[in-house]
Amino acid sequence: MLRYFLPLAILTALPSASKAQDLMILEYPIAIPVGDLNSYINEPSFRGFNLGYRHMIDGTRAVGMDMGWQTFYEHVDRGTYQDDNQALTGEQYRYTNAFTASVQIDQIFREGQDIRPYIGVGIGTIYARRTLDVGLYRLERDPWQFLVQPEVGVSFYLANGNALLLSANYYAGFKSKELEGQSFLAMSIGYAFGD
Amino acid sequence: MTMRTPTRSLLGALLLTALLGAGCYPDQPDNIAAYDLVYTAYSPSYDFSAARTYSIPDSVVLVTGNAADGDAPSVVDPLYGDQIIARIKQNFNAYGWEEVNSLDSPDVIMLPAVSKTENVTVYNYGWGYWGGYYPGYYPGWGWYYPGYAPSYSSYTSGSLIMLMTDPNGVSPSNNVPIVWTGVVNGLLEGSNTSLIARIQSTIDEAFEQSSILKH
Numbered sequence: 001m002l003r004y005f006l007p008l009a010i011l012t013a014l015p016s017a018s019k020a021q022d023l024m025i026l027e028y029p030i031a032i033p034v035g036d037l038n039s040y041i042n043e044p045s046f047r048g049f050n051l052g053y054r055h056m057i058d059g060t061r062a063v064g065m066d067m068g069w070q071t072f073y074e075h076v077d078r079g080t081y082q083d084d085n086q087a088l089t090g091e092q093y094r095y096t097n098a099f100t101a102s103v104q105i106d107q108i109f110r111e112g113q114d115i116r117p118y119i120g121v122g123i124g125t126i127y128a129r130r131t132l133d134v135g136l137y138r139l140e141r142d143p144w145q146f147l148v149q150p151e152v153g154v155s156f157y158l159a160n161g162n163a164l165l166l167s168a169n170y171y172a173g174f175k176s177k178e179l180e181g182q183s184f185l186a187m188s189i190g191y192a193f194g195d
Numbered sequence: 196m197t198m199r200t201p202t203r204s205l206l207g208a209l210l211l212t213a214l215l216g217a218g219c220y221p222d223q224p225d226n227i228a229a230y231d232l233v234y235t236a237y238s239p240s241y242d243f244s245a246a247r248t249y250s251i252p253d254s255v256v257l258v259t260g261n262a263a264d265g266d267a268p269s270v271v272d273p274l275y276g277d278q279i280i281a282r283i284k285q286n287f288n289a290y291g292w293e294e295v296n297s298l299d300s301p302d303v304i305m306l307p308a309v310s311k312t313e314n315v316t317v318y319n320y321g322w323g324y325w326g327g328y329y330p331g332y333y334p335g336w337g338w339y340y341p342g343y344a345p346s347y348s349s350y351t352s353g354s355l356i357m358l359m360t361d362p363n364g365v366s367p368s369n370n371v372p373i374v375w376t377g378v379v380n381g382l383l384e385g386s387n388t389s390l391i392a393r394i395q396s397t398i399d400e401a402f403e404q405s406s407i408l409k410h
Binding site: 080082084085086087088089090091134135137 | 231232233234235236237238239343345380381397400401403404405
């Protein structure tokens with residue numbers, strides 16, 4: 001775990017301009033699978049990262065985009081997995097690698113304060129690669145799904161335009177032909193820095 | 196955009212590298228028991244509810260390569276082969292099927308084979324093995340999977356391969372439809388005494404997976 005936070009600690013020591021109009025965001029999320037994804041993998045994920053970009057329209061509104069990657073994993077001692085007209089029984093290694101990309105809009109409150117809560121919402125896509133390994137067999141599904149991503153968070157101003165972020169994001173994937181909607185809830189700690 | 200200094204870009208790259216190090220597939224099987232598995236697949240276009248009778252040979256062929264047409268195939272040691280046949284019959288009968296002779300127009304014919312060969316595509320072991328058993332067979336026949344494509348491994352050491360065929364659905368080009376496929380993998384591991392128990396339990400699992408066979 002330390003290896004994830006160490007570079008973050010180094011970055012916070014960097015100087016930056018004070019008037020941030022554009023922000024880059026790096027986040028480390030811990031994710032909990034929801035719905036169909038939870039039925040497949042009932043374990044939280046500590047493997048992932050998010051990159052974000054925000055342009056401040058004014059002091060309280062921002063637009064930008066988020067990209068992320070989250071790996072879910074569960075080991076099942078021995079069980080049966082049904083997939084339409086196929087079935088596998090054995091020791092199972094279940095994976096879902098979820099790649100997300102969305103356009104976001106945020107509303108930030110308490111302009112000028114060091115601690116600023118914010119809410120936002122985004123739309124985009126989630127590419128969810130579901131993999132099941134049983135013995136020598138691998139079953140895969142990898143749908144692209146429509147994504148809605150609401151978020152709430154708080155930013156803590158550090159210095160020189162840098163800020164620490166704590167946020168909760170809900171990644172709601174919508175059902176596609178190949179798979180039910182793949183959704184998860186992520187709690188993130190992040191770092192924002194601007195020009 | 197922001198990444199203005201090389202230092203920041205470098206640190207960003209380091210952060211990404213650290214996160215990517217976590218990997219897409221964080222854990223993999225690390226012992227041979229983890230490879231013991233049962234796989235089944237069936238044709239969605241075949242009407243299993245209308246099929247009631249089956250036939251099965253007296254022995255399990257041993258796939259050693261591609262048997263030439265007319266050659267007598269090698270068979271699995273009856274110590275194990277008989278157990279395989281008996282367990283398949285037991286499961287068929289428990290699901291309400293009736294065994295008939297292969298010449299008495301069975302609805303399906305089950306062909307059990309064991310492959311010990313490595314690096315051979317699992318199902319394509321050649322029709323020559325069944326030339327002496329399959330009704331109406333003559334050299335040049337093949338088989339196909341109507342409406343589905345079973346997943347397979349190219350590494351097949353120690354596999355029991357059960358192919359349920361429809362002898363009434365032979366295509367004009369002499370391809371026999373395989374309407375259900377069952378594979379038990381990992382059978383070459385373990386002691387002889389545990390092997391029989393594992394043969395029985397894994398064949399049971401193949402049928403348990405396949406409620407579509409139940410009447």
